[in-house]
Amino acid sequence: MQKKFGGSAIFLDRSDINTDEIIPAKYLTEVTKEALQPYILEDLKLDGFDPKGEKLKKATVVVSRENFGCGSSREHAPWVFEVNDVHTVIAESYARIFRQNMFNGGMLAIELPKADIDQLIALQEQGDVGIEVDLEGQSVIAKAGSEVKKFTFEISQFDRALVDSGGWVEFADARY
Amino acid sequence: MGKTLAEKIFDSHLRDEPFPGAKVLSLDRVLCHEITTPVAIADLVWREKDRVFDKTKLKVVIDHVTPSKDTKTATQAKILREWARRHDIPDFFDIGRNGVCHAIFPEKGYIRPGFTVIMGDSHTCTHGAFGAFAAGVGTTDLEVGILKGVCAFREPETIRINLNGTMPDGVYAKDVILHVISKLGVNGATDRIVEFRGPVVDKMSMEARMTLCNMAVEAGGTSGVCMPDMVTVDFLWKFIKDEFSTKEAAFADYSEWVSDEDAVYASTLDVDVSNLEPQVTFGFKPDCVKTVKELQGTPVDQVYIGSCTNGRLEDLRQAADVLKGKKIADSVRGIVSPATPKIFQDALEEGIIQIFMESGFCVTNPTCGACLGMSNGVLAEGEVAASTTNRNFNGRMGKGGMVHLMSPESAAATALAGVITDARTL
Structure with a gap:
């Protein structure tokens, strides 16, 4: 079953955010996804960011820069997003394993060019940013205050099939 | 084609x-x-x-x-x-x-x-x-x-x-x-x-x-x-x-x-390696790299030799060649983890483990533990490690800790001096 995408955005305006920052290794001893929930982005090094803050608590979309999710292959990174209802990440680019893990779990890792991310991040000045994802139209609509911006993205047929089927296990089990 | x-x-x-x-x-x-x-x-x-x-x-x-x-x-x-x-x-x-x-x-x-x-x-x-x-x-x-x-x-x-x-x-x-x-x-x-x-x-x-x-x-x-x-x-x-x-x-x-x-x-x-010098990372990304000489003198609290990157027999030999007959600095905790039982055993037979122990290193069993801050050598807040591992991410070897990645030879030299050291200057 397809997950719910879009919603309230939080902006992590830095490149190379790694999976150790998203979920530190000391929590990898948990054997359920749910147990990871309180530790989201606990070690993120970013000025003004509070991992225990309200902004993160209500966010369901993460917006970031280049090479998001680099480092360790731990799927605990997408999982800690999933159990915090963050099913959509929008970034300039991703580390391969993280991006694959997102789609493998039926979640979205949307790539937008730097100019679009710049505009998205600037939108914060108008107030809280809400994001709608139109998978059919392959577009992202961002609203803040009275301002509305639309950006288009590409999703491969395979990634789309993973999102539609709910993930790689479902897809592979039906096919192989 | x-x-x-x-x-x-x-x-x-x-x-x-x-x-x-x-x-x-x-x-x-x-x-x-x-x-x-x-x-x-x-x-x-x-x-x-x-x-x-x-x-x-x-x-x-x-x-x-x-x-x-x-x-x-x-x-x-x-x-x-x-x-x-x-x-x-x-x-x-x-x-x-x-x-x-x-x-x-x-x-x-x-x-x-x-x-x-x-x-x-x-x-x-x-x-x-x-x-x-x-x-x-x-x-x-x-x-x-x-x-x-x-x-x-x-x-x-x-x-x-x-x-x-x-x-x-x-x-x-x-x-x-x-x-x-x-x-x-x-x-x-x-x-x-x-x-x-x-x-x-x-x-x-x-x-x-x-x-x-x-x-x-x-x-x-x-x-x-x-x-x-x-x-x-x-x-x-x-x-x-x-x-x-x-x-x-x-x-x-x-x-x-x-x-x-x-x-x-x-x-x-x-890449022509002929004039390459020993390398070390600074900061929190593995592409932040300088020569060991440029960071020479930076104090460290812990030296770790091991991991899937540099915990093999050849790596231990290189470190032991530097450590032989010498003591590591009092200010440094030295930890070595041979990456497999066979490597451990071979290192024992070659006398390498003896060299590590006599120099003041703690020899631990084969495990990934310290590299990702899970066990066997976790850093405290504000501590600095010289390490033969692969990631210098913020907090990688322990929350608030800092990691400098380097070769086993450089790590051994650093353990002896207590500060980041090019082994060729010893």
């Missing part, structure tokens, strides 16, 4: 292409450890599909936190252990026989040229040193790998790194790969295979080649690869001697897995 090694492996293992550009490969090896596998096992049980596609192609080890440090890690080990027993997996390595996954699996001869290998561990790219396609994956890919023996990848493009010149004294594979990463950047090889070529690689041992390939992922690479040659055959010979009449026959067979001369590369990087 010729093909790269990676393209040849993709062609020969292609099981399905459900959509253009999505290549589903059949797998020769699915490697498992106790951190990323238990959730896959739990999900398979929940789906009532607790099966394995081929128990002889699964290789399983408890390595990240071993012996278990608390109830949670003991539970992870228990889940893996019981699963391995339940499916009668012949190659399962538990306490007393276990070592760091990317050291023990090659040591057992499980990785061969032309193989496809996945593991729920980003440093799986290490195994490309044998002319294999070896990729780190997440738990979902691992779960499908265990159940179906397949994994999906995008069409691979390869970056060719030509390592030319002659390695200067005191410069090792670790210095070369840190330098290469600084040139490529932390995402310079994303979605690419990193192919190491040239006379420098030809002269390298399998251990050194594994060090090179191990850190391909730190530039974003899917797999590192080296071309199989007589060095590869010599390393594997005790495992393959029944398959081939002579070493030359094995070499001829493995030549199938060498990139064609007219293969097409995404890009090429030429």
